[in-house]
Amino acid sequence: MKTLILRWLPNGRRTVIGIPFTFLLLFFLVPFILVVTISFSQQQLGVPPYTPLTTLKDDVYSIALNIGHYKFLLQDDLYFATYISSLQIALVSTLLCLLIGFPIAYYIARASESVRGTLMMMVMLPFWTSFLIRVYAWIGILKNDGFLNQFLMWLGLISAPLRIYHTNWGVYIGMVYSYLPFMIMPLYAHLVKMDLTLLEAAYDLGSKPWRAFIEVTLPLSKNGIIAGSLLVFIPAVGEYVIPELLGGSDTLMIGRVMWDEFFNNVDWPMASAVTCAMVLLLLVPMALFQHYQTKVLEESKR
Amino acid sequence: MIKPSKPMSVSVLGLGYLFLYLPIILLVIYSFNESKLVTVWSGFSTKWYATLLDDDELITAAWLSLKIALMTAFASVVIGTWGGFVLARFGRFRMLTLFTAMINAPLVIPEVIQGISLLLLFVAMEQLLGWPQGRGVFTIWIGHVMLCVSYVAIIVQSRVKELNLSYEEAAMDLGATPFKVFFVITLPLIAQALISGWLLSFTLSLDDLVLTAFLSGPGSTTLPLVVFSRVRLGLNPEMNALATIFILLVTIGVVAANQYMRAAERKRAREMRMAFQSESTLAETDNSPVMARQAEGASKPALLTRKGVQS
Numbered sequence: 001m002k003t004l005i006l007r008w009l010p011n012g013r014r015t016v017i018g019i020p021f022t023f024l025l026l027f028f029l030v031p032f033i034l035v036v037t038i039s040f041s042q043q044q045l046g047v048p049p050y051t052p053l054t055t056l057k058d059d060v061y062s063i064a065l066n067i068g069h070y071k072f073l074l075q076d077d078l079y080f081a082t083y084i085s086s087l088q089i090a091l092v093s094t095l096l097c098l099l100i101g102f103p104i105a106y107y108i109a110r111a112s113e114s115v116r117g118t119l120m121m122m123v124m125l126p127f128w129t130s131f132l133i134r135v136y137a138w139i140g141i142l143k144n145d146g147f148l149n150q151f152l153m154w155l156g157l158i159s160a161p162l163r164i165y166h167t168n169w170g171v172y173i174g175m176v177y178s179y180l181p182f183m184i185m186p187l188y189a190h191l192v193k194m195d196l197t198l199l200e201a202a203y204d205l206g207s208k209p210w211r212a213f214i215e216v217t218l219p220l221s222k223n224g225i226i227a228g229s230l231l232v233f234i235p236a237v238g239e240y241v242i243p244e245l246l247g248g249s250d251t252l253m254i255g256r257v258m259w260d261e262f263f264n265n266v267d268w269p270m271a272s273a274v275t276c277a278m279v280l281l282l283l284v285p286m287a288l289f290q291h292y293q294t295k296v297l298e299e300s301k302r
Numbered sequence: 303m304i305k306p307s308k309p310m311s312v313s314v315l316g317l318g319y320l321f322l323y324l325p326i327i328l329l330v331i332y333s334f335n336e337s338k339l340v341t342v343w344s345g346f347s348t349k350w351y352a353t354l355l356d357d358d359e360l361i362t363a364a365w366l367s368l369k370i371a372l373m374t375a376f377a378s379v380v381i382g383t384w385g386g387f388v389l390a391r392f393g394r395f396r397m398l399t400l401f402t403a404m405i406n407a408p409l410v411i412p413e414v415i416q417g418i419s420l421l422l423l424f425v426a427m428e429q430l431l432g433w434p435q436g437r438g439v440f441t442i443w444i445g446h447v448m449l450c451v452s453y454v455a456i457i458v459q460s461r462v463k464e465l466n467l468s469y470e471e472a473a474m475d476l477g478a479t480p481f482k483v484f485f486v487i488t489l490p491l492i493a494q495a496l497i498s499g500w501l502l503s504f505t506l507s508l509d510d511l512v513l514t515a516f517l518s519g520p521g522s523t524t525l526p527l528v529v530f531s532r533v534r535l536g537l538n539p540e541m542n543a544l545a546t547i548f549i550l551l552v553t554i555g556v557v558a559a560n561q562y563m564r565a566a567e568r569k570r571a572r573e574m575r576m577a578f579q580s581e582s583t584l585a586e587t588d589n590s591p592v593m594a595r596q597a598e599g600a601s602k603p604a605l606l607t608r609k610g611v612q613s
Binding site: 012013016017019020021023024025027028029030031032034035038048100103104106107108110111117119121122123124125126128129130131132133134136137138139140141143145146147150177180230231234235237238239240241244245255258259262263268271272275278279282286289290293294 | 306310311314315318319321322323324325326328329332340341342381384385388392395397399401402403404405406407408409410411412413414415416418419420422423425426429444448451480505508509511512515516526529530533534536537541544545548549552553555556557560564
């Protein structure tokens, strides 16, 4: 009996683990379960603006699950187009980030050791300034009478202004600009600790630089590429601010749809259902990220 | 050793940094533009800065943001350090996978998801417990802490992993309780990680828009909410001026922090070298590596404590 009581009394180790665990459970997992629950309820006028799932009437405890929102999400063409468009915009942005970020990370990692720190700090510096301000800065550049069009017309390359602001191209540029540091960081971390003698060996054995790059450098930075791509792709799918400020009214993104359902239509259950759909879309990339993180954790343990 | 071609390297990095910095530079230049049209230069003027100082809505919002950011930074350092330490030191426990998942997920999860889920939690809590009443500073604070805890935990976790266990073991051997060991030995050793975590949380909180939009109530409008509502309508020279001030402060802060950390690192390297030198002299007389290790250990925590006090 005594041991049983002792087991339930908080011991040191259990308390130390338990407190942050409870905090995360309460403010991360429980809210999540609530979202799923509320996505099965119905909109109503009042506080809160959704109906309870369970009712106790005449001693009958009944649970009513409203799957109407999900049915609508699956059947409506606009929603389907939104999923595809969100994934496509996020994918293109990730690829552009990789194409621009890889050379930058590569040359920073190969720069002399004394300047590397400063170069990385310069990559991170814009990240420390406000995200909103950085997106705002692009409005002035991309507008029809903005700096880019003024410059290109002054060069004589174009005669009429390019329409970039309020199109998907504006969103791509904004995404690449905002998320580039997240791509460069993991890439740099992998490239900088790469064993350069492997490249030397490849050269000595007669390999051309591009071939050595493809067969040595690229495979060795694989984990960095995966980590960077996921760090860009996952938040990009749910992005709201960039499509709202730089995209057009026809730029369909799931984060934006959910925001509108919530704030403009005050349809909380529908917004919850859209959120669940977003999570489902992101489940595979998030599981990959998790897998990668635990792998890094285990590697550092060894 | 293989060196990449110099011209290639310079042009790639040049273009890369041009892309990163040109928008910011243009923003700063045009904050001094006289015209209301942001993209047409008409003369130098600082009038938009003066307008900024008279803008009560903006200033109230800025104060509120600052207050929340400070609260968030302190709370997330406490909780994040706790979580990161557990992650690094408590190895295998039953729910470890869930714990790591919950620590890592907020790093990548879109903010709209976190925003709506926290809001629904607070609404449900109000229904069940009558608390928190409505939304405001408190709910924003919790939301921001949730956003920042993961970053702090990850920074702290990797720093704790690098630590040499022997300092803590030595303290434990000398009879310190685990509690005391953590506060007297471990915490000073990871002070630098705590500072980075604090700064990161502070800026993340100051900048957050999406989560705040969900969790704020009437009377708790933060700076990003005000900025967003104005920027949405298009360009606004006053916002350029605000951005310039922000960029200036951040640049000074980051460069100073960077300089400081590098100086500390150099100092540490020097003291390590000195410790190793004394180790070799000791080894000649006594052949006892334990004492040398103690010498190294003594110099390191002392240095880091000083650092903690200074900042």
